[in-house]
Amino acid sequence: MNPLCRLALFLFLTATQVGAEAMLQYFNTSWRELTRKIPEIAEAGYQSLWIPPPTKAGGVFSVGYDLFDRFDLGSKDQKGSVRTRYGTEPELLNLIQIAHRFGIRVYFDAIMNHNGFDVPGYNEAVPEDLYPGFLPGDFHLRTTAEGFYRKWDNTRDWGSEWQVQNLGLSGLIDIATEPGAANRNHGGFEGENSTKPVYLRHPENPEYYCYIPSGPGQTHAANEGIYVGFGADNGVTRSFLQLNESFYEEIVEDML
Incomplete structure (x- = not known):
C-alpha cells in the first residue's frame, strides 16, 4: 500500500472512531411523557435531546416561539396558566435530572431575537412594561404622533442585511439585539436611531x-x-x- 493510501485509511479510521453526538429532536409532547421515554431514548443510543422553548409564551396552547417571559419556566400564573404547553417548572427540572442520570444532554431552543406579537404601549390600555424586564426602547418600534408604538414591517428583502437585523419576522416584536447603546430602528421613521434604556430590569426578583x-x-x-x-x-x-x-x-x- 502506498503512503497516500495508508494516510487516507488512517484518517478514515480515526474519524469513524471519534464519532458525533447523536441528538434526538423531541417536540410536541409534555415534559412528563418525555421523562417516561428517557430510558428508551438512552437504549436507542441517543446522547442528547433537543427540546422546544421551555419558557412562558403567548398562552397555554402556544408552542413557545411567541415569547412572553424568559424567567417563567412554568412557575408563574401568567398568560392564562401557571404551566406552559409542555408542563410545569418542576416537571422540566425532573426531565433534565433524569436525562442526565442516563447520560443524556438536554438542549432547548433559546429565543433571543424577538418576543411575542403584542406591542407595549400600543395605546393607553396597554402598559409599556407589558413584557417582564422590557420597555419599548428595547425593541425595533415605530413611534406615533400620539406617543404610542407600532411594529415595523416584516423583512421585505432577505438579501438586505439591515432589514434582516432591524425589521420584523412573522409579525413578532423584534428585540434590538445589535451591540452597543444605540437602537438602530426606533423612532418616527425607518432607520432612526435611539438610545437603549439602561435600568434595573427585575427589581422584584x-x-x-x-x-x-x-x-x-x-x-x-x-x-x-x-x-x-x-x-x-x-x-x-x-x-x-x-x-x-x-x-x-x-x-x-x-x-x-
Missing part, C-alpha cells in the same frame, strides 16, 4: 441575579463582583438591588 459588588465601577452585566449563585438563598434582596441599582442596571442584550 433578586433571585435572578448571581453577583454582588465588591468594588467601585463594577457591573453585574460584566460578571464582576462576588459570585453568589442564583436562587432565593443567594443573599440578594430587593432592598439590596435598589441600594446597588447602578451595579445591576443593564441594556437589553446584557439581560439576554
